Amino acid sequence: MAVIWRGRAHLFDGETSKPLQIDLSLEPDGLEIHAADVSRFVGHYRRKVLRWLEVREDGLIRLELTAHPGVLLEIQSQEARHFLREHGLDRVHWLPHVSLAAKVSIAVMGLVLFIAGFFLFGLDGFSRLVVKHIPDSVDRELGEKIPSLHLISDTTIGPVTCPDLDSARSKSIALIQSLGAPGLEGLRVEVAPDTSIVNAFALPGGRVVVYTGMLRMLETQQEWLALLAHEVGHVSMRHGMRSMVRSSVLTITAALIFGDAAGLSAFIFDNAQRLTTLKYSRVDEEEADAFASEMLLATGYSTQGLAQLFEKLDRVQEQPEWSAFLSTHPASGERIAAAKAKAVGNKNALSDFLTEAEWKALRSGCGP
């Protein structure tokens, strides 16, 4: 039999730390221990009973003899390493590894595809399912987590109030609530006195915040009702909560992948703050539009306001003061077209529902 390498090595019997000297040769079909400090290890070992642990670049070779559990053999020789590689002796161990790697790759690719598919197509449905099981009271709780307006913007003053504005708000709320859409029991409209901000958003639970900057841009009461109905649509369909579930899934997945518990805890602590910057999905926005259309039609008002509002959004695309609202409410051509199509069919619009004084107080935020 051709000897491919012969030399001295160390053997550890697993019982003591004393290294035993051995004289061994590596052969194409296994290895032979010719002499050892302890004679019971002398003998021929076939490839099958050799378990290669490592073959390192610097010539360290480690293997176990399965016939002697706990026994470790250490060879330190570059020459032996070259012979091993050349004759493929250590492949006894590496071969099944190659096929395992292929299996792992397929499994991993499948997993990657599954996760990607879930995020692309399943996340929205999943968030709807989860939200169904979360009681409405949690929405209100979350909405209330934003204690005052100055946390949301630079505005240091709280929401404004005066008799005419209060009555405008009550009338608007009563009109919307009269429809009986779900989740609108706690509906509340807050007017934030900041003319520099052209924005409006709805927090989960029914808190709708509108800046005077936005109110001043409105020309008709129908536009106001359309804006309110759209924001209320987000509340009624619990888009805030849905969006939270979606972003939670994303954050938790990212934390799992990158092992980032700090990010996870930051997410849990900061979540209330995120509510104000939540971006609803395109589907959410379309749902809110549809809700607004239906609501306006059902209450006997024209959906013309919605179309006007969208046209306004389309016109102001390039104007920086609108960027906050547009970033969360992209004015897509399809949305404008959809709103216009519905507006055409409704010619019997009711007249204004707010008095002149109420409308003025609303648009100016109780100002002059």
Next chain:
Amino acid sequence: MKPMGRFHGTGGELFVLFLKNGFLTLITLGIYSAWGKAALYRFFFSNTEFAGHRFQFTGTGKEIFLGILKAFLLLGAILAGAFALSVVLTFVMPKAFASAVFVTAIYGGIILLSAYSLFASTRYRLSRARYRGLAFRLEGSPWEFTQSVILKVLFCILTLGLYSPVLLHHIKSRLFNQMRYGNLKFAWDAPIKEYWVLCIKGYFLSIFTLGIYYFFWKPQMYTFIRKHLTLGGQRFQGSFTPGQFAAQVFTNIFLAIVTLGFALPWILVRDVQFRLAHLALENPEILEAAVKAEAQKGGATAESLAGIFDMDVGVGF
């Protein structure tokens, strides 16, 4: 002192390993990180030689992966528990108090868990470390360790850190004194007073001298910790001069800056080489006298928890 340690790995090998781990971790959405960690441990253990023989890491990626899963479940359960507690508390006390209790519970939980994982992860690594065919182990239980640490952590906070050398001494003492190699015991007999003085002097003088004293202090600490450590009654030895230490640190900083951090693998290898080149044992014959003791079990959950908290307080060889 003739150094007995030597590191065989190279920065290039480690760089390739980092690249491979990073790439596979990315395309497997993080799953490979457990196997990558096992490969890193194997790299460092197998390349570390002491008194003529190398270490071996016998842990597997699979057990580290299962550990990561368990660690996340555990963390999730703790967070959910704290959240449930805060919800219940809102019924019996004002909201502000309830949130304060919640935050305290979270931070308290993190401290407890950190202590637990420090012990348990050290135990995991030791139990998977083999040298000359015999395994290491750490005796005692992680809960016992956690209980022994908790009051000391509070004192550290109350004394604004003045008590922290006592805590560090306690941690080192517990870990070293409960470490075993086969049937041989490790022991650490550093007097607490000397350790405290050394630490406090180091902190303050380093600040007052704008960091210059640090280069004198670190070598002192290194020697102090090693000269009080024994294995089977034989003392470890090891020292380096402030000049050697400063040269080491400044070279690392220089390498990190001019390569924009790419030299990290080489820096890590240089550091291990530096430590090993300054480590010896009084009478290395003792290393041949160890006899097998019962193998230790213990999963990799805490190993992963420690990883999550970015905590790597090695026992410091």
